[in-house]
Amino acid sequence: MDGANDSAMKGACQCNGCGSDGNGTFLNPTPMLDQLESGPWPSFISGFKELAERTKKPMLRGVLDQLEYSYNTKMGYWKGGLVTVDGYGAGIITRYSMIKDKFPEAAEFHTMRIQPAPGLHYNTSMLRELCDIWEKHGSGIIALHGQTGDIMLQGIEQDKVQECFDELNQAGWDLGGAGAGMRTGVSCIGPGRCENACYDNLKLHLKALQHYVGQVHRPEWNYKLKFKFSGCPNDCTNAIMRSDLAVIGTWRDAIQVDRDEVRAWIEERGVDALVNNVINHCPTKAISLKDGDMVIETRDCVRCMHCLNAMPKALSPGKERGISLLMGGKNTLKVGVNMGSLIVPFMKMEDDDDIETFLEMIDEIIDWWDDAGLDHERIGETIERVGLKQFLEGAGIEYDINQVTRPRDNPYFKAKY
Amino acid sequence: MAIEINGRSYDTDENGYLVNLEDWNEDVALKLAEGEDITMDEAHWDLVKFLRNYYAEYQIAPAVKILTKAVATERNMDKKEASEFLYGLFPKGPALQACKIAGLPKPTGCV
Numbered sequence: 001m002d003g004a005n006d007s008a009m010k011g012a013c014q015c016n017g018c019g020s021d022g023n024g025t026f027l028n029p030t031p032m033l034d035q036l037e038s039g040p041w042p043s044f045i046s047g048f049k050e051l052a053e054r055t056k057k058p059m060l061r062g063v064l065d066q067l068e069y070s071y072n073t074k075m076g077y078w079k080g081g082l083v084t085v086d087g088y089g090a091g092i093i094t095r096y097s098m099i100k101d102k103f104p105e106a107a108e109f110h111t112m113r114i115q116p117a118p119g120l121h122y123n124t125s126m127l128r129e130l131c132d133i134w135e136k137h138g139s140g141i142i143a144l145h146g147q148t149g150d151i152m153l154q155g156i157e158q159d160k161v162q163e164c165f166d167e168l169n170q171a172g173w174d175l176g177g178a179g180a181g182m183r184t185g186v187s188c189i190g191p192g193r194c195e196n197a198c199y200d201n202l203k204l205h206l207k208a209l210q211h212y213v214g215q216v217h218r219p220e221w222n223y224k225l226k227f228k229f230s231g232c233p234n235d236c237t238n239a240i241m242r243s244d245l246a247v248i249g250t251w252r253d254a255i256q257v258d259r260d261e262v263r264a265w266i267e268e269r270g271v272d273a274l275v276n277n278v279i280n281h282c283p284t285k286a287i288s289l290k291d292g293d294m295v296i297e298t299r300d301c302v303r304c305m306h307c308l309n310a311m312p313k314a315l316s317p318g319k320e321r322g323i324s325l326l327m328g329g330k331n332t333l334k335v336g337v338n339m340g341s342l343i344v345p346f347m348k349m350e351d352d353d354d355i356e357t358f359l360e361m362i363d364e365i366i367d368w369w370d371d372a373g374l375d376h377e378r379i380g381e382t383i384e385r386v387g388l389k390q391f392l393e394g395a396g397i398e399y400d401i402n403q404v405t406r407p408r409d410n411p412y413f414k415a416k417y
Numbered sequence: 418m419a420i421e422i423n424g425r426s427y428d429t430d431e432n433g434y435l436v437n438l439e440d441w442n443e444d445v446a447l448k449l450a451e452g453e454d455i456t457m458d459e460a461h462w463d464l465v466k467f468l469r470n471y472y473a474e475y476q477i478a479p480a481v482k483i484l485t486k487a488v489a490t491e492r493n494m495d496k497k498e499a500s501e502f503l504y505g506l507f508p509k510g511p512a513l514q515a516c517k518i519a520g521l522p523k524p525t526g527c528v
Contacts, residue, residue: 081432082513082524089481089510180482218500218510220481370496375480 026053030064032071051140059139059155062105066097083110083158085165089218091175092161108157109139113150113176114168115209115216118187118202118229120145129171137164149186149228150176180376181219182212186243187229188236196308197231198249198321199349205229207355208362222373222382225366232317233303239329239340244379245362246326246340249349251318254298255307261314262294278310322348323358327365328380338380343392345402361397368394422448434516434523441469441520449518453509461506461518464488468519478521484511 027049037043045064052060070077081094093111100107114130116122130151134140139155146152156164165175176184187205191197208227209216215225228239232249239246266274274294279287286300287307296307308315325347326340344361348354365379372394373382383391392399418433419426422444428436433452435441446465450457457465467487471479479487481503489499507514512524 082510084509084513086508087504089504089512180480214497214500218481218504220485220496220500222482370482375482 026056027061028065028068030068032068033064048141055135055140057139058105059109059157060141062097062103062107063109063139063155066099066103066106069099069102078109083161085162085175087217088175089220090178090181091217093178094158109155110158110161112138112153112156112161112164112168113146113148113178113184114153114173115176115184116145116149116151116186118185118205119189119192121189121192121202126172130168130173133164133167133171137167148176149184175217177216177219177224179219180221180223181217181225182209182215182221183224183226184216185209185227185229186237186239188231190229190231194231195312196234196249196305196317198251198317199231199323201229201231201247201249204247204323204349204355204358208359211359221366221370223376223378225369225379233305234309240326241329241337241339242331243329243340244327245365246329248324248326249317249321250303250324250346251321252346253318253320255296255301255318256316257294257296258314258316259293262311265311265314266292278307281306281310322346322350328378328383330378330380333378334376334381335384338384340380341405342402343397345400361395365395365397420445420448420452430523432517432523435520438472438520438522445520446518449520453507453514453517455507455514455518457518461515463491464503464506464511464515465519468515468521472519472521478512478516478524481512 033045036045048060048064052064066077077098078095079098081096083092083094084090085092091113093113095109095111097103097106097109131140131142134142134153137156137160138153141154143152143154185205185208187201188194190201192202205227215221225245226243227245227247228237228243230237230239230246230248235246235248237243239248271289271292275289279289279294283304283306284300284302286297286302288295288297308317323346324342325344327343328338329340330338347358349358368391369379369382372386373379377385388403392403418429418431420429427440427445430436433449435445435449447457450461455461467484468478485496485499485503488494488503489496492499492502494502503511516522516524
């Protein structure tokens with residue numbers, strides 16, 4: 001291991017001595033990283049280099065040097081820590097270099113998580129201002145958007161964090177969530193630009209995050225809790241997989257069918273296409289062909305969205321719209337990956353009263369989890385551990401047949417309680 | 418690193434946390450608080466003592482959740498008020514600042 005370090009260091013050291021390499025460019029040679037640029041896809045290395053050459057920020061050069069070194073030694077050299085701004089307990093992800101003696105320029109490279117606008121609807125003047133502030137105080141690198149849904153401003157030193165935050169905050173931005181609290185919310189483009197949206201998810205996103213703003217900035221629950229708001233069951237935010245509280249638009253009456261458009265669709269593509277691409281793909285066999293026309297049995301429909309996506313002009317969601325709440329989605333942790341399971345099958349989401357009712361229910365759910373959950377336990381894991389019945393009773397949610405994924409298939413099995 | 422009080426030197430780590438738990442006394446706490454721009458009053462002392470007692474019993478600093486609940490019970494607040502109260506006392510976060518002043522090791526993790 002030491003031998004590997006030494007040989008890897010030779011390349012970097014020569015240049016660290018003189019500050020820049022012999023070609024007169026700002027950056028040191030990084031042969032390993034350069035390999036990444038040779039593929040057919042855009043490379044983050046190209047972006048890094050371009051930014052570094054333009055801004056001449058030593059921090060960027062340091063990070064590239066350390067990464068090159070990392071690739072040689074096959075080790076990561078970032079460690080965490082604690083950096084916050086006044087009144088906040090979360091929102092800055094700290095990255096200190098473990099080998100700052102070798103790469104002093106890369107000593108600190110903290111990330112600021114910035115909350116996105118609901119549906120990612122920005123105006124350019126705000127984005128320009130964000131970029132300017134960031135390039136003034138930080139490295140200039142922005143990940144739009146990170147896995148958490150935040151705008152990730154990557155690369156700032158601890159001393160500059162407060163100043164940078166103050167300016168961002170004045171410009172209308174706020175830090176996102178981190179730690180064991182409410183995390184940054186994510187929503188799809190919603191009714192702003194999509195005809196399938198069954199509720200105003202942008203408004204609900206905003207109201208919910210405002211309601212929990214204290215818990216976003218001052219984490220104090222068992223573990224993280226994430227909201228995602230999808231306008232329809234297409235679930236463009238991946239809420240079922242990636243959020244503890246998946247709020248997904250739905251409807252409870254029949255799919256709206258425009259008969260003329262159905263006829264036009266069949267005329268253009270033929271009955272074969274209707275059978276092969278729509279009817280046969282219905283997972284619950286809710287669609288049948290009758291006298292050359294399609295008939296949807298609403299009772300059998302599970303709102304999978306396939307037919308609506310295949311025939312966007314002819315079919316649209318029903319008139320009686322609202323949300324479904326699914327809970328427990330998460331990636332591997334104590335137990336494996338979970339998808340959310342249905343807790344509230346249908347809830348109206350039309351006016352401020354509906355939003356208030358919804359948030360009161362979520363408050364109850366969180367209170368229950370805060371008391372019943374263990375440290376570092378996601379809400380889905382808590383429910384799995386204590387049982388759905390206990391959860392429903394604890395949080396005051398009504399039983400519903402839809403909460404059962406499938407009936408017990410072995411009637412002789414008797415669980416021990 | 419180290420801090421000097423009344424001619425005696427106390428070892429601290431690179432972030433200014435006391436190295437030896439038993440070095441702590443009220444003068445040290447005042448000095449550490451000064452470094453954090455915090456003027457210690459009764460509420461600050463209560464919390465610092467709570468942290469030290471908790472640490473003595475469990476050998477670990479309490480999670481913020483436990484701290485908030487304890488404050489809420491003691492001061493008859495709801496959890497939200499307790500959280501705001503805590504951050505009012507220690508603006509950079511109770512985990513970060515109160516632990517330092519109480520002479521506990523630097524908390525790990527992202528609180």
